[in-house]
Amino acid sequence: MANTFLRQSLDTIGTSAETLYTVPSSKTSVIIGGLVSNTSNATCNATVTVTIGSDVISLIGTNTPIPANTALSFIDGKVVVQTTDVVKVTGSIAGALDAHLSYMEIDV
Numbered sequence: 001m002a003n004t005f006l007r008q009s010l011d012t013i014g015t016s017a018e019t020l021y022t023v024p025s026s027k028t029s030v031i032i033g034g035l036v037s038n039t040s041n042a043t044c045n046a047t048v049t050v051t052i053g054s055d056v057i058s059l060i061g062t063n064t065p066i067p068a069n070t071a072l073s074f075i076d077g078k079v080v081v082q083t084t085d086v087v088k089v090t091g092s093i094a095g096a097l098d099a100h101l102s103y104m105e106i107d108v
């Protein structure tokens with residue numbers, strides 16, 4: 001089994017859910033860090049979810065306010081995600097949010 005540390009980023013996130021990361025086939029991943037930053041001059045609400053099968057799980061709550069020019073960590077500890085699970089980010093102001101995810105992929 002190979003373990004590989006990786007990262008994924010999105011900038012100028014829109015008001016519709018955008019995919020930050022999808023776990024590839026034959027992989028399990030451990031999310032070890034996640035950050036959403038508001039690069040605008042106004043408070044922007046953020047929603048970060050992971051879709052597991054037909055279930056959508058919120059990682060920070062729905063429409064969590066992030067003050068202007070600040071950032072919020074949305075991972076406290078580690079989160080295990082499996083093949084085809086999807087991490088998505090949505091903002092209330094188009095282009096105001098950037099997101100970064102750090103994770104380790106494990107061959108299964």
